[in-house]
Amino acid sequence: MKRELVKFLIFAALLLSAPLIFKGGYLLNVLVFVGIHTILAVGLNLLLGYAGQISLGHAAFFGLGAYISGILTTTYNVNPWLAIIIAAVAVGIMAFVVGFPILKLKGHYLAMATLCLGIIIYITFNEAIDLTGGPSGLSGIPNLSIGQLIFDNDLKNYYLIWTFTLATMLLSINLANSRIGRALRAIHDSEVAARVMGVNARLLKVQIFALSAFISAIAGSLYAHTMTFISPASFGFNFSIELVTMVIIGGLGSIYGSFLGAALLTLLPELLRAFQDYDIMIYGLLLILMTMFMPGGLVRGLSALFAAISPKIPGREKGSA
Amino acid sequence: MLKVSGITQVFGGLIALDNVSLTVRKGDITGVIGPNGAGKTTLFNIVTGIYAQTSGTIHLESKNISGFTPERLAHLGMVRTFQNIELFGQMSVLENVMVGLHTRSRSGILACALKLPGHIREERAIRERAMHWLEYVGIADMARIQAANLPFGKGRLLEIARAMALEPRIILMDEPAAGLNSRETAELALLIRRVRESGITVALVEHDMELVMDVCDHILVLNLGKMLAEGTPREIQENEAVIAAYLGEG
Amino acid sequence: MPLSWWKSNRRTGYWLNRDYTNYLSFLTSTAQVIKVACAVLVITLEEQMQFSDQLIQYILSGLSTGAIYALIGFGFAIIYNTTSIINFAQGEFVMLGGMSSVYFLTVLNFPLPVAILAAIILATSIGVIFERLAIRPIKQATNLNLVIITIGGSILIRGLAMLLWGKDTHAMPTFSGNDPLYVAGATILPQHLWIFAITLLIIIGNRLFFNYSIAGKAMRACACNRRAANLVGIDVRRMVMFSFIISSAMGSMAGIIIAPLTMTSYDVGIMLGLKGFCAAIIGGMSSGFGTVLGGLLLGVLESLGAGLISSGYKDAIAFIILLLILFFRPQGLFKKSETERV
Numbered sequence: 001m002k003r004e005l006v007k008f009l010i011f012a013a014l015l016l017s018a019p020l021i022f023k024g025g026y027l028l029n030v031l032v033f034v035g036i037h038t039i040l041a042v043g044l045n046l047l048l049g050y051a052g053q054i055s056l057g058h059a060a061f062f063g064l065g066a067y068i069s070g071i072l073t074t075t076y077n078v079n080p081w082l083a084i085i086i087a088a089v090a091v092g093i094m095a096f097v098v099g100f101p102i103l104k105l106k107g108h109y110l111a112m113a114t115l116c117l118g119i120i121i122y123i124t125f126n127e128a129i130d131l132t133g134g135p136s137g138l139s140g141i142p143n144l145s146i147g148q149l150i151f152d153n154d155l156k157n158y159y160l161i162w163t164f165t166l167a168t169m170l171l172s173i174n175l176a177n178s179r180i181g182r183a184l185r186a187i188h189d190s191e192v193a194a195r196v197m198g199v200n201a202r203l204l205k206v207q208i209f210a211l212s213a214f215i216s217a218i219a220g221s222l223y224a225h226t227m228t229f230i231s232p233a234s235f236g237f238n239f240s241i242e243l244v245t246m247v248i249i250g251g252l253g254s255i256y257g258s259f260l261g262a263a264l265l266t267l268l269p270e271l272l273r274a275f276q277d278y279d280i281m282i283y284g285l286l287l288i289l290m291t292m293f294m295p296g297g298l299v300r301g302l303s304a305l306f307a308a309i310s311p312k313i314p315g316r317e318k319g320s321a
Numbered sequence: 322m323l324k325v326s327g328i329t330q331v332f333g334g335l336i337a338l339d340n341v342s343l344t345v346r347k348g349d350i351t352g353v354i355g356p357n358g359a360g361k362t363t364l365f366n367i368v369t370g371i372y373a374q375t376s377g378t379i380h381l382e383s384k385n386i387s388g389f390t391p392e393r394l395a396h397l398g399m400v401r402t403f404q405n406i407e408l409f410g411q412m413s414v415l416e417n418v419m420v421g422l423h424t425r426s427r428s429g430i431l432a433c434a435l436k437l438p439g440h441i442r443e444e445r446a447i448r449e450r451a452m453h454w455l456e457y458v459g460i461a462d463m464a465r466i467q468a469a470n471l472p473f474g475k476g477r478l479l480e481i482a483r484a485m486a487l488e489p490r491i492i493l494m495d496e497p498a499a500g501l502n503s504r505e506t507a508e509l510a511l512l513i514r515r516v517r518e519s520g521i522t523v524a525l526v527e528h529d530m531e532l533v534m535d536v537c538d539h540i541l542v543l544n545l546g547k548m549l550a551e552g553t554p555r556e557i558q559e560n561e562a563v564i565a566a567y568l569g570e571g
Numbered sequence: 572m573p574l575s576w577w578k579s580n581r582r583t584g585y586w587l588n589r590d591y592t593n594y595l596s597f598l599t600s601t602a603q604v605i606k607v608a609c610a611v612l613v614i615t616l617e618e619q620m621q622f623s624d625q626l627i628q629y630i631l632s633g634l635s636t637g638a639i640y641a642l643i644g645f646g647f648a649i650i651y652n653t654t655s656i657i658n659f660a661q662g663e664f665v666m667l668g669g670m671s672s673v674y675f676l677t678v679l680n681f682p683l684p685v686a687i688l689a690a691i692i693l694a695t696s697i698g699v700i701f702e703r704l705a706i707r708p709i710k711q712a713t714n715l716n717l718v719i720i721t722i723g724g725s726i727l728i729r730g731l732a733m734l735l736w737g738k739d740t741h742a743m744p745t746f747s748g749n750d751p752l753y754v755a756g757a758t759i760l761p762q763h764l765w766i767f768a769i770t771l772l773i774i775i776g777n778r779l780f781f782n783y784s785i786a787g788k789a790m791r792a793c794a795c796n797r798r799a800a801n802l803v804g805i806d807v808r809r810m811v812m813f814s815f816i817i818s819s820a821m822g823s824m825a826g827i828i829i830a831p832l833t834m835t836s837y838d839v840g841i842m843l844g845l846k847g848f849c850a851a852i853i854g855g856m857s858s859g860f861g862t863v864l865g866g867l868l869l870g871v872l873e874s875l876g877a878g879l880i881s882s883g884y885k886d887a888i889a890f891i892i893l894l895l896i897l898f899f900r901p902q903g904l905f906k907k908s909e910t911e912r913v
Contacts, residue, residue, distance in 0.1 A: 056722075108718065113893075113898075123890075127884055192391070192407060193403065195391040195395075198487065200392045244722075253411075278730070278734065281730030282730070283727075285727055288723035
């Protein structure tokens with residue numbers, strides 16, 4: 001357990017000192033997004049990687065968090081911090097309620113149902129113009145602030161977002177290495193055996209679904225208050241797929257992997273600016289190739305690669321930690 | 322301890338079980354045998370909550386448990402193992418047994434995420450207990466191996482260790498000797514006796530006659546969904562109808 | 572196909588011994604659906620006589636989009652029945668049909684029949700390539716992997732289309748002009764008739780193929796039990812290939828016949844695919860009348876909803892229906908519920 005903590009502290013130290021190294025404004029801005037996407041990917045990983053339940057509609061929870069927070073602060077002048085809490089709790093409750101019928105489904109049917117849910121919510125963002133501003137979006141969302149400190153530039157936002165990201169990662173790592181994490185992975189491997197061992201699979205799946213939605217909603221609110229402008233286009237089906245890709249590339253069941261996946265997929269479009277028209281294609285290709293050749297994700301794929309290349313140490317057993 | 326009464330199970334047009342009753346006495350090792358298709362696994366699946374019976378009742382120490390889900394039964398102290406071992410393949414051997422301790426621990430999502438002190442203590446206890454059960458069945462040296470990589474015989478032992486970790490009152494085993502060679506089967510017989518000695522009631526479905534006759538106190542024979550005979554191993558061995566059913570099958 | 576397989580089916584007692592229970596249950600459920608639909612229709616008509624013309628118009632256009640959804644749904648059902656995979660890329664074949672036929676027609680100036688044929692061949696080839704490269708080599712065929720790969724495939728195809736043909740929407744000329752016919756107060760375009768006719772032909776063709784040809788029966792065998800099919804000598808891999816060929820051909824045909832009525836662009840595949848999937852689910856993933864009815868029902872409900880309630884939420888209607896069906900009757904409206912064996 002100590003090893004985990006040390007690993008995390010090193011990671012946190014690296015991330016928190018990054019702005020001092022990368023003084024460039026543009027890169028910092030991208031890293032803020034990496035932070036938000038990491039929160040989303042970690043939340044989704046708990047559902048997808050640990051519990052093994054497919055969700056193709058997570059962008060909707062992200063969007064709901066953003067819009068609820070945005071609407072509460074612009075139309076109703078609610079304090080932004082309070083708005084974040086309200087949005088996250090509301091989305092969590094909604095996901096909990098919807099979770100019961102949805103998680104009875106498995107495999108393709110679950111994928112489709114979550115897809116539908118995501119699209120229905122996306123259409124609502126576009127059509128409920130009085131509330132959300134429709135396709136032209138919602139603007140004037142206030143920045144977050146603590147006393148005199150207003151989070152209105154990239155540097156401050158970086159620390160704000162990454163505090164949340166690191167907290168989410170730590171809590172998720174704790175959860176993954178605990179009794180609940182084991183129960184989730186048990187459900188993934190053999191739901192019937194897990195139930196025989198006393199795991200209330202149905203309830204736990206719904207709880208994780210709700211937790212995952214809650215986390216995504218927090219990310220959404222943070223996004224809204226950092227960008228001060230949101231529009232439905234960011235919360236559609238395409239982004240849901242992007243999130244799933246991040247989790248898969250990073251490695252199902254690997255929290256650090258989710259960071260890698262999020263980082264890669266956020267930085268890639270920036271690096272491929274020149275190839276803008278090809279981005280959709282490269283995306284699809286990446287998905288296919290990753291699933292075919294590195295189904296365990298980058299983290300596992302790279303470590304397997306590393307293990308294959310490094311000299312065999314006698315007496316070592318096959319296995320994972 | 323376990324009283325199964327008048328279980329009938331109809332699947333579509335097929336009568337899988339026809340008015341089957343069984344009483345498992347506390348501390349006994351009870352066996353359910355019968356030719357293929359007799360309905361043994363179906364009976365087990367019904368008793369352990371995997372499916373619901375068409376009619377009939379099940380009582381665990383006079384509490385009606387008909388229709389209870391497997392997770393509820395686990396909390397009441399009933400656990401089972403599977404014919405085609407259902408291990409948590411992606412998890413290590415030790416972690417598999419730790420899941421068995423799920424009902425003996427309480428930390429919820431919040432306690433785990435925040436790593437509250439109660440949770441930390443509980444984790445340590447779970448780990449120790451799990452190692453204990455691995456030692457009990459004799460595979461403690463394989464603790465870190467991924468469960469999917471275990472040889473079949475060890476996998477069976479792991480399933481039993483996991484079931485024991487639940488500290489059940491009764492353990493139902495579905496064809497525990499399937500796929501084991503004669504040495505492994507003999508070791509299994511010893512293990513089953515040790516389990517009984519620790520106060521746990523055992524019920525098993527089995528095909529391996531030697532194991533059944535050796536280890537069981539009481540046997541129920543099923544054929545084509547109906548009860549054929551019931552009694553001690555000696556009585557069953559001498560029962561003409563049973564002999565006919567088995568020999569008749571070829 | 573040689574005549575011998577045809578002859579082999581004409582055994583005595585064949586028609587007497589066939590299992591009609593599925594048909595019976597299908598008929599009973601259809602009767603119930605029709606009863607409800609009629610009741611709704613009568614009530615709506617009685618209350619809103621002045622809307623009756625409009626209503627028939629909505630129903631008509633709903634039926635034609637519904638026919639398309641049915642065709643797309645067949646594509647899903649056929650692949651699913653042979654491989655247990657839901658091909659998320661199905662919608663993209665529909666898109667390819669429409670987009671490429673526009674290209675062949677307007678840029679390369681092929682005559683219409685040739686353009687259509689070329690489009691179908693293109694879509695089918697891409698289907699074959701996709702199956703060969705992405706589906707066949709999968710070693711770890713978990714549910715998730717397959718879902719992700721077919722999604723990746725759909726994204727790839729969409730990206731290709733965007734690269735080749737840009738992001739604009741394109742219009743395709745109708746097959747035989749624009750002179751409308753007036754029937755029962757509604758306007759029918761010749762294109763509507765084309766849609767109905769072609770859909771009917773494809774449905775009948777499907778029925779004949781799956782019930783009476785060896786290849787069709789072999790594919791159905793794969794659906795029931797892949798390993799057993801393998802053991803009796805059916806080349807499962809070839810059947811999988813066939814299923815992709817048939818689905819992509821049908822999907823592209825659907826895209827071609829609807830393109831003259833609705834504009835086509837590189838991203839129509841997503842929505843169409845999902846709605847086709849909805850039709851297939853309503854029909855219980857069967858490549859039979861259930862899916863047809865599912866598609867028609869969906870099309871009509873969507874059209875009525877768009878016309879009578881709100882056109883912005885039109886797409887949401889299909890998805891809400893799909894969600895409700897997935898929640899309450901995932902085996903579709905037309906199948907008896909099956910018990911699951913452990």
